[in-house]
Amino acid sequence: MKAAAALLLVAGLLAGCSSPGEQADGPIELTWWHGQVETQAKVIEELAAEYGKAHPDVKIVPAVGTTNVDEMLQKVQAVLAGGKAPDIAYMYGTWMPHLAKNPKVYDLTATVQAPGFQWEDFWPSERAVSEVNGKVVGVPALVDNLAVIYNKRLFDAAGLAYPDKNWTWDDFRAAARKLTRDGVYGTAYPVTGTEDTVWRFWPMLWQQGGAIVTPDGKKSAFNTPQAVGALDLWSAMARQDKSVYLDQNGEKFLPLFQSGKIGMIVSGPFALLDIIDHKVSYGVQVLPGYNGNHESIAGPDNWVVFDNGSRRAKAAADFLTWLTRPEQDARWTLGLGNLPVRKATTALPAYQKFIKDIPDMDVFTANLDNARQARPHLPAYPELSEKVGNAIAQAMVGDTPAAQALAKAAADADTVLGRAR
The missing domain is CATH 3.40.190.10 (Periplasmic binding protein-like II)
Structure with a gap:
């Protein structure tokens, strides 16, 4: 009886090692x-x-x-x-x-x-x-990155050489300006203020040696002269050159590219199947760069x-x-x-x-x-991203200077990061 009781006790202890509802x-x-x-x-x-x-x-x-x-x-x-x-x-x-x-x-x-x-x-x-x-x-289930997808037919019609892997953001702007004519925009940007807006901007920061936050994650680090220059470039393309289709819901620029109304888009591999279905003659090139750096984002x-x-x-x-x-x-x-x-x-x-x-x-x-860097591993990142997304939209759609928009975004981001500590 004692042996049987001991066995029951051991069985009970072993069962207790499993989580509730887990069979041994x-x-x-x-x-x-x-x-x-x-x-x-x-x-x-x-x-x-x-x-x-x-x-x-x-x-x-x-x-x-x-x-x-x-x-x-x-x-x-x-x-x-x-x-x-x-x-x-x-x-x-x-x-x-x-x-x-x-x-x-x-x-x-x-x-x-x-x-x-x-x-x-x-x-x-x-x-x-x-x-x-x-x-x-977690372990990876899917990965993508950003590059430039361009319409070869529109490049040919504009007498433009296809972009090569050494192109710069100034080259990108010049190509967009030349592609813009007869109801065609040179490029597009989703100005939803969401991460769809923001992740297209971070590579331009990284390419110039910048960072999103400080190494300790306690303060923002994106408000630099280089970042202002990058946003100024997009603002000038949108407001002066009129070469950017500003997509305020983020769902129109790809169909417009597929129909031949946009010459270049910054997008990922997920766009290609639909583009093929629409029989677009396209090419893909890495992002334009600064000083030979063509860093992307995954x-x-x-x-x-x-x-x-x-x-x-x-x-x-x-x-x-x-x-x-x-x-x-x-x-x-x-x-x-x-x-x-x-x-x-x-x-x-x-x-x-x-x-x-x-x-x-x-x-x-x-x-x-x-794609050599990741967005900050911070629970507060989504809220920080929202501040930056709004700044980008204000600079491109409204009349807010890039320096002012990014300065406010940085101050707001610092508040968000401080609150998260």
Whole structure:
């Protein structure tokens, strides 16, 4: 009887090592919130089924979570409060500072440092977004960057040579001015005041050696003469040259480019499939630069694991290790018109077909080497970005001088950063 009681006690203690609701053994079922629909969702379901066949002790259950990925963080935070979080969710890279503070977010540092994972195979900009204060919060699910997509037919009609990789922002302005005629704008800028406005401005700051915030993250650092000069350039193009289509809702400039009404756009690889569908003769070139620096910006998104017990979290991490291997990466990214998240994926035959089917996509892939920095890992960044976005819009749409707009944005950003301490 005493032996039986002892065994029951040990069993009880072992059961207590698991989180509430976690089984100590048996099959594991993982919920995967992906936020995708149609073709993307179908690929997700195929990958989940394939993993399940090879790992019969693990069942991956894909679920949309929310069809608007913009709302994924809010949705996850709501279910976390109720104790029913998914095991894996698709999250924007700019959310990593918020997620890093949540104890329910599983630390993936050991996962990516395992010999077989090959963390160094991911581009530096992806790793920089994934890591917050030495902790890996997520693994890359998608990566992009900004370059210039131009209409070859409009360049030919204007007698302009296509831009080369050494072009400057002055070259960009001159080309935009010459392209502007007969109802055609040389270029466009989304002046929504959102991050869509701001992330197009940061590369011009970085190219000149600037920074968004101080190294300690306590003060803004973007209000410099160089940044004022960059915003002055865009303001002059918009107000003096009349060569910029100012898109106040951010949804019109791409269709206008597709219809031949805009000569150049600063955009990412995500734009190319629609451009191809509209049969535009296009080219892609790296961003114009300052003093030979053509630094760009990447917008990586991540798969994040939530700790629903050690067995489930470990199984989710193992699944992401499989999902991000080159063969699976090719199916998830290349198959949907996105850049590979791993360098090794570019060695696969699938990548050669990818860049053949989507001309100049390889320019975007190579441009990942120009994305060397990440936006600040600060929970206050979204509010700081809003201040800068409004400043850019005021300088380009209104009559506010660039120096005045950025000075006010910096003062407001300092207030935001001070409040967040």
